[in-house]
Each structure stands twice: as C-alpha cells, then as structure tokens.
Amino acid sequence: MNIRIGNGYDIHRLVTGRPLILGGIEIPHSSGLLGHSDADVLTHAIMDALLGALSLGDIGHYFPPTDPQWEGANSLVLLQQVHKLILEKGWQINNIDSVIVAEKPKLKPHILTMRDKLSRTLNLEPDRIGIKATTNEGLDATGKEEGIAAYAVALLIQDKSEE
Ligand code: MG
Numbered sequence: 001m002n003i004r005i006g007n008g009y010d011i012h013r014l015v016t017g018r019p020l021i022l023g024g025i026e027i028p029h030s031s032g033l034l035g036h037s038d039a040d041v042l043t044h045a046i047m048d049a050l051l052g053a054l055s056l057g058d059i060g061h062y063f064p065p066t067d068p069q070w071e072g073a074n075s076l077v078l079l080q081q082v083h084k085l086i087l088e089k090g091w092q093i094n095n096i097d098s099v100i101v102a103e104k105p106k107l108k109p110h111i112l113t114m115r116d117k118l119s120r121t122l123n124l125e126p127d128r129i130g131i132k133a134t135t136n137e138g139l140d141a142t143g144k145e146e147g148i149a150a151y152a153v154a155l156l157i158q159d160k161s162e163e
Contacts, residue, residue: 002158004091008048011141011149012039022100022107022148023114023131024076024121029105033148036065040075041150042100042114042131047075047082049096049154054089076121083122091156093122097130098152101142107133 014020018032021040033039047059063070063078070078086093096118100107111131119126136143 001160003094004053004156004158006049006051006053006154006156008045008050008052008152008154009149010041010044010048011147012041013147014145020105020148021075022110022150024074024117025110025113027105027107027110031145037063037070037073037078038075041148042098042152043075043079043118045150045152046096046098046118046154047079049152050082050086050093050156053154053156054086054091056085076117079118079121086156091158093124093128094155094157095128095130096124096152096154098132098150100131100133101136101149101151102133103135103138103143103145 012033012035014031015034016031018034020027020029020032021038023042024040033041044059051057051059059078111133115126115129115131118129138144141147142149
C-alpha cells in the first residue's frame with residue numbers, strides 16, 4: 001500500500017451581499033465570502049490538500065481566477081474534477097480532516113450537513129471526512145470577522161497490486 005499526505009489552506013474575505021457557502025451548503029449569515037467562484041474556503045482547502053498529496057500543484061493552476069468560466073462556480077463541481085484527476089492516477093482518498101476558522105456564525109449546527117454533502121460529492125463514507133469549527137478568539141483577520149479560513153489534510157492510498 002502506497003500512502004501520500006497533503007495539506008491545504010484557504011482564506012476569503014467576508015463581505016455583505018454574498019451568500020455564505022461552506023462545504024457546499026449555504027449557511028444563513030449577514031455576510032458571505034468574496035471570491036471569483038462561490039468562495040467556499042473549506043472545499044478549496046480540501047482540493048489543495050488532495051492536489052498537494054500527489055504534488056499536482058494547486059487549485060489556482062486548474063481553476064485560475066482570471067478564467068471567466070469559473071466565475072460563480074460551484075466549488076463542489078471543482079472538487080469532483082480534482083477527485084477525478086486523483087482516481088485517474090490510480091489513487092483514492094483514505095480520509096480527510098479539516099478545520100474552519102470563523103468567529104461567526106456558529107457552524108456546529110451545520111457540520112453534519114456539510115459532511116454529508118462532501119461525502120456524497122466524493123462518494124466517500126462520512127466517517128472518513130472530519131470537519132471541525134473553531135473561532136480565533138477575536139484575534140487576527142478571522143477573529144475580527146474580516147474573513148473565514150479553512151485548513152485541511154488528506155491521506156491518499158494506492159493499492160500496490162493495482163500499479
Ligand atoms: Mg479559495
């Protein structure tokens with residue numbers, strides 16, 4: 001069995017007039033994340049972790065913000081494309097773990113819905129997807145509600161007999 005680990009990080013600015021999308025679901029809040037796509041920081045961090053595990057670059061390489069076709073893109077669709085790339089290279093996801101850093105809103109009531117959404121998007125059992133939420137105790141940009149950040153790690157496996 002071959003194993004590879006990858007990590008990803010993302011942060012987006014919070015602004016009024018945008019929906020807040022995290023883990024593929026819309027979360028009721030007075031502001032949302034600014035970005036070229038739907039600015040789903042959690043999904044973006046997970047994509048970078050998956051790409052990083054196989055040294056495949058980062059999401060900016062595959063989905064450049066300068067490309068109009070990704071404007072307003074549903075990040076779950078991008079995640080599916082990254083997953084396809086990994087499967088084509090003969091790897092599969094063993095598990096993902098992640099942390100969202102947000103002062104507000106309270107994310108705990110939405111964690112299982114996010115996990116379910118990502119589970120179905122990746123065709124991966126829910127207990128292989130960790131999603132945690134924390135505040136930044138009022139410190140720095142996330143703590144001052146200027147943005148929301150996410151960190152993710154992913155472990156990929158490859159059955160040697162299939163090489
Ligand atoms: Mg991003």
